[in-house]
Amino acid sequence: MRPTHLPSYALIREWPAFTKAAPMRVMTSACIGGELCGVDGSSNGEYPLARRLLALPNVHVVKFCPEHEAFGTPRRTPDLLGGDGFDVLDGRARVVNDSGEDWTQGLVTASTTMRDRALEQAVHVALLMDISAACGSTVIYDGPRRLKVYQRGPGVAAAALMRAGIPIVSQRDERTLALLFAKLGVTADGNLLSDGFDHYERAWYRDYFANHLA
Numbered sequence: 001m002r003p004t005h006l007p008s009y010a011l012i013r014e015w016p017a018f019t020k021a022a023p024m025r026v027m028t029s030a031c032i033g034g035e036l037c038g039v040d041g042s043s044n045g046e047y048p049l050a051r052r053l054l055a056l057p058n059v060h061v062v063k064f065c066p067e068h069e070a071f072g073t074p075r076r077t078p079d080l081l082g083g084d085g086f087d088v089l090d091g092r093a094r095v096v097n098d099s100g101e102d103w104t105q106g107l108v109t110a111s112t113t114m115r116d117r118a119l120e121q122a123v124h125v126a127l128l129m130d131i132s133a134a135c136g137s138t139v140i141y142d143g144p145r146r147l148k149v150y151q152r153g154p155g156v157a158a159a160a161l162m163r164a165g166i167p168i169v170s171q172r173d174e175r176t177l178a179l180l181f182a183k184l185g186v187t188a189d190g191n192l193l194s195d196g197f198d199h200y201e202r203a204w205y206r207d208y209f210a211n212h213l214a
């Protein structure tokens with residue numbers, strides 16, 4: 001089933017036509033926007049489809065990196081222990097970095113700041129980096145990243161945005177990104193698509209979560 005955090009088809013239809021003077025307002029994980037704010041000081045890879053959308057003239061971009069806001073760059077890697085981002089916001093799970101330091105409060109505070117910035121900027125949608133303990137929306141790690149165990153659910157910042165009613169799409173949600181391109185009056189460049197599916201539709205996602213009761 002299509003995750004409810006993605007912008008619904010009806011919502012996308014209802015949005016007005018976006019122009020340079022009245023653009024689609026998009027909050028993005030700063031790394032997707034090209035900032036060198038990953039834990040290692042990189043931009044966490046290349047995401048040309050997402051980057052192309054952010055470069056359109058009728059898109060207004062608001063970049064934010066909650067982990068950089070809280071801990072600077074470079075930094076240790078944060079892991080979610082005991083639940084997803086909603087559980088962290090509600091005090092049922094913790095954020096601990098890979099040297100064992102509790103980072104819960106720092107990431108909650110930065111996620112709240114990100115949410116407030118998104119509301120101030122009246123963004124239509126957030127384009128966030130999936131899998132991240134802060135920005136993940138469809139899938140995140142379950143426990144230490146080095147163990148490569150996954151769970152469905154959002155990271156801490158994505159959970160804060162979801163609770164504020166802000167729809168989220170990730171760099172891996174190509175079907176939804178193509179709909180956003182169409183809304184912006186542009187056809188998504190087929191050369192930039194890997195398969196045209198959203199993350200939850202892919203074989204990896206279906207197989208992994210069919211075999212793990214997450």
Ligand code: SF4
Nearest residue numbers: 029030031065129135
């Ligand atoms: S916290 Fe979000 S914006 Fe910052 S590096 Fe990680 S995925 Fe990118």
